[in-house]
Amino acid sequence: MLWLYLLGTVTVLVIVLRRVLRRQIPLSDELFSKKVAVEYVQSGVAWVRGDGTLGAVNQSLADTLRSTPADLIGKEWYKIFPPEEHSVVRDGYSQMLLVGVYAFDGPGQRVDGSRVWLNIKLVAAADHKARYVGHYCLVQDRTRERELEEQVRSLTAEKKPAPKLQVLVKRSS
Numbered sequence: 001m002l003w004l005y006l007l008g009t010v011t012v013l014v015i016v017l018r019r020v021l022r023r024q025i026p027l028s029d030e031l032f033s034k035k036v037a038v039e040y041v042q043s044g045v046a047w048v049r050g051d052g053t054l055g056a057v058n059q060s061l062a063d064t065l066r067s068t069p070a071d072l073i074g075k076e077w078y079k080i081f082p083p084e085e086h087s088v089v090r091d092g093y094s095q096m097l098l099v100g101v102y103a104f105d106g107p108g109q110r111v112d113g114s115r116v117w118l119n120i121k122l123v124a125a126a127d128h129k130a131r132y133v134g135h136y137c138l139v140q141d142r143t144r145e146r147e148l149e150e151q152v153r154s155l156t157a158e159k160k161p162a163p164k165l166q167v168l169v170k171r172s173s
Helices: 002-021 027-039 059-064 083-099 143-159
Strands: 044-049 054-057 101-109 115-126 132-141
Touching (some): 044 059, 059 132, 083 101, 083 115, 083 132, 115 143
Antiparallel strands (some): 044 054, 044 132, 115 132
16 A cells, blocks of 8 residues: 555656656746847748737838838737728738738838838748737838739830721632
8 A cells, every 4th residue: 555655646746746847838938039030031021919019020020111120029910011902901910810810912001101022922820728818920022023913014005006907808719
């Protein structure tokens, strides 16, 4: 009987020791590591908190929006889009919540009011306990590409002559 008591005590001690040794990462440390990761990515990246405000913004995205990361942090993320696009963005956000990832192209709005064409990818983010804590907003500035595409379209439209009606006559000999 004594060995059963000792075995039970050892089992309890092992369980307690495992829980002590298994270090849980505090949420604040995890959020800090996300902020550091966002800062070092070359394309535009923002980490958006669960409440919809920007938690971290890298310099590339701030440059695209002609702002500073400090000015963008704390603002609602969908405000980087023009007001007429807010419903489309919110629908994309709903799709991201269902699927986990959602991508779309759309116009963006810089802080000075000018427009920019953006390629957006929304990716859901979870903490170490698989709880939803927000999402990443991966942004690529496609304004220059879009302008070049428009120039090519306009130039090809100017150079194309109006189609001529051709009549093919078969001569019999």
